[in-house]
Amino acid sequence: MQNGAMLTRCSTAAALVVLLAIGGGSATVPALPVAAVEAQQPGAALALTLPNKGDSLKFAVLGDFGTGSKQQYQLAAQMKRVHDVFPYELVALVGDNLYGSERPQDFRKKFEDPYKPLLDAGVKFYASLGNHDAREQRYYKLFNMDGKLYYSYKASKQSVRFFALESTYLDPEQVAWFEKELKDSNSDWKIPYFHHPPYSSGDRHGSDTRLREVLEPLFIKHNVSVVLTGHDHFYERVKPQKGIVYFVVGSGGQLRKGNIDKRSGLTAAGNDQDLAFMVAEINGDEMWFNAVSRLGQVIDSGVITRRK
C-alpha cells in the first residue's frame, strides 16, 4: 500500500521543530512588499525552522545560479550564513550552473568565488546539467559528477540516495539506467533532481509534460517522495501530485519577477520576488525544509513524510 508523502506546515508550535534564531529573528516571517525587499540589506535577520539534529542529513538545493551577478553573490553569502548555524554537507545543483561562456574565468566568477566560503568549509556540490551547461562540466572536480552526465550517490547520513539526471537529453539509455538505479536502491529516501520541472507554474516555461510522461510513472512505482528541479527562475513548492512533492528552485541567480502563474492551480507556496535557495534536513521518515531568500527571509517551510 503506497501512501502519499504527507506535508504539514511548520510552525513554532511543532513539537520537533526548534527555532534557530539569528539576530533576534522569529519563526514566522511575513512576506514583504517588493519595494521593501529591494530596500533591505542581505544581512537582515534570519530565522530557520529546522530541527537541526546531529544525526540528520542536511543539504541545500540551488538552481539557475551561474550568472556572476551581484545578486548571485548576495544569495551565496546568505547560504554561508545559513551554513554557519545549519551545517549542511552538500548542495544539490539543479542545473544552469554557468550562463554564457564557460572559460576558466567564468568558472571562477560564476561558481568558485561566490561559493568559496562554502567550498572552504568542506561543502560538496553535486551538479546536474541544464540547457545552458556544456557537457564538459561533468569533468569539473568541484561538481563531483565523476565524469558522468547522470549519476547517483548515497548520502553519508540517513537512508538517502540522490539521483542527478540530465533532462535536456533523456534518451532511452538514461531512462533504463534510472529505472534500474531506483529498483536496485534500498534507500528509504530516493531523491531525483534535474533541470526541467515536470510540474511548474512558470509563465515562461511551465510544466514539462513530456518529461513528466516518462518519469512520473517511475517516481510512483519506486516510492519517490520528493523531486527537485529548476529551469523556471523562481521558487515554487507544488501541491503534492500523486503523492509526490515537486520543488522548483530555479531562483539562484536570475529572477523572473512575477513569473508564477497563479492560475495554474499547482502552487502550494511560491516566491517570484527575490532569489532563493532551499535547505532541508532528513531524519528517519521526515524531511524538513526551509526556502531562504537573498535577504534572509524564510519564504517557505514545512515537513514531508516519505511515501512507503
Add this chain to the structure above:
Amino acid sequence: MSDRIGRHVLALIAVASFSLSACGGSAPPSQTAAQGTPGTQAPADQPVNPDAKALAGFLERVNEYVVLHQKIEHALPGLSKATTPQEIDTHQRTLGQQIQSARREAKAGDIFIPECQAVIKRLLARVFGGPDGQALKASIMDENPGIPNLTVNGRYPDTVPLSTIPPQVLQGLPKLPEEMEFRFVGNNLILMDVHAHIITDFIPNAFPQ
C-alpha cells in the same frame, strides 16, 4: 577500426532498424540493441529496406567521423574525473580546432546524406504528427533562439543554450555514439560533437511544416 567501434556499428545498425519500426510502436531501442535482435541484417536474397539502408549509410558516416574524433582526442591529454576549468577549456578548444582542420572541406550533407535526410524528416514528421506533436515542438523551441549563419564544422556558440530533446523524440531517432548528439537549432536538426562543441552537420528545416 577498434573493437569498440566495430561493436558500435553493429548496435547502430540494429538501432537504425528499430528506429524505422519504432514509429509503428515496437520495443524500446535499448532492448533491441542489447538483445542483438536476429534479422537486423537482411539476407542477401531478401530485398533491403531503402530507409534502413539510408540510415545505415548515415550511421556509417557518423562512425567514420567518430573514428577521426577519437584518433585526435586520444592524442590529447585526457580529462580525468577531477579536472580544472583550464584543462577542460584547453582540451575542448584544441580538439575542436584539430577536427576543424582535419575536416576543412566538410560541407552540409556529408554525414546527413540526402537519402537519410528524407528518412529522418519522415521519422520526425511521424513523431510530430501525433497527438502530442505541438507539445513536443513547444518543448524543443523553448529557449531555442537559433543560430544565424549555421555553419558545418563551425563552433557551437558559447552563449546559445542547448535545445531540449524530449525523450519521445529521441526514441524515434537513431542512437548515436557518446561523442555525438542530436539538437535542434531553430527548426534545423544538427549533429553536434559534444566534446569539441562543433556542429558536425545539419538538416535544414527538419520540422515538418
